[in-house]
Amino acid sequence: MKYCSLCGNSVEFKVPQDDNRSRFICQSCGEIHYQNPKNVVGTIPIFEQKILLCRRGIEPRKGMWTLPAGFLELDETTAQGAHRETIEEAGAEIEIGPLFSILNVAHIGQVHWFYLAKMTSPHFSPFTSESLEVAMFDEETIPWDDIAFLTVKTTLQWFFADRKAGKIIFSDAMPTHQIDLKPLIRMNE
Amino acid sequence: MKYCSLCGNSVEFKVPQDDNRSRFICQSCGEIHYQNPKNVVGTIPIFEQKILLCRRGIEPRKGMWTLPAGFLELDETTAQGAHRETIEEAGAEIEIGPLFSILNVAHIGQVHWFYLAKMTSPHFSPFTSESLEVAMFDEETIPWDDIAFLTVKTTLQWFFADRKAGKIIFSDAMPTHQIDLKPLIRMNE
Numbered sequence A, B: 001m002k003y004c005s006l007c008g009n010s011v012e013f014k015v016p017q018d019d020n021r022s023r024f025i026c027q028s029c030g031e032i033h034y035q036n037p038k039n040v041v042g043t044i045p046i047f048e049q050k051i052l053l054c055r056r057g058i059e060p061r062k063g064m065w066t067l068p069a070g071f072l073e074l075d076e077t078t079a080q081g082a083h084r085e086t087i088e089e090a091g092a093e094i095e096i097g098p099l100f101s102i103l104n105v106a107h108i109g110q111v112h113w114f115y116l117a118k119m120t121s122p123h124f125s126p127f128t129s130e131s132l133e134v135a136m137f138d139e140e141t142i143p144w145d146d147i148a149f150l151t152v153k154t155t156l157q158w159f160f161a162d163r164k165a166g167k168i169i170f171s172d173a174m175p176t177h178q179i180d181l182k183p184l185i186r187m188n189e
């Protein structure tokens, strides 16, 4: 951020009065431009014993597999956003179920949410503008080495462990899995 | 938003290519400026049979009572943000417990989160820069008619109902209360 979105003059990055962290502050109109984490909302679409994954058609992680998910928009709830993304990225018809997982990814300023979802029909759109491919998987056929995001992989691992334990219930009495993810330390960095 | 925060030229509000909702788009550099809901994170600080409330020292709802809460910042998790706000607004020492409630307030682009928290000492700061007053209440003494926000009132109602039912447990097995709040229809509007 270099310019004030209200008046177009330049901003400085400094600590405002009565605050304790640096913000972008307009040198002309004085506006403080706060920046906050974003919510990424998605679903685990389930039909019989299989779950739906999308192969990403856009960066980042183009070509890798993911659950349908995207940024929460203004004027929608987290469940509505998760529903919308499932239609946009997979063309699947679903009924939203309970909130299954919340994953804080603080180092990139994101919170990821996944809801359980019942597919009301086995049909989906194999090609959408955002997905190269859409397909149904069971635990054994999931491309575990080609999952796009750690939040998705973690959520899928929780899901299959819970299913084995008989803990997947479509009820608000289901506790929500939660984790705070740290940056991955890569061996070759 | 009138000006591009990257280049300072003017923005238009229109639907980008391959999108389906209007965004602020820079007419010069082409940047699309997305706007997304914000997370407000807080706690229910508990000491013995009482809970802590703060009387707001700033607008909106200055002078009314609330749980300590505020906007989630970059580089912190939701639990860390809730902890920080409890220190800033109440000067209370706490241990964060399970996530107790998530309230979507889509019409104002916010999601409110409240964690259970154990006060590790009965002490707090009655005066802070953001609170006019801080005090401990039980269910009967809570100023129910002077609670600043519906998300706080709803969370407090859930809390006391759960406590009567013996359902307040400091464990991740506790389900998270969830609700989508609609705009209030006021009788005299």
Ligand SMILES: [Zn+2]
Pocket (backbone or CB within 6 Å): A004, A005, A006, A007, A008, A009, A026, A027, A028, A029, A030, A031
């Ligand atoms: Zn300005």
Ligand SMILES: [Zn+2]
Pocket (backbone or CB within 6 Å): B004, B005, B006, B007, B008, B009, B026, B027, B028, B029, B030, B031
């Ligand atoms: Zn620009």
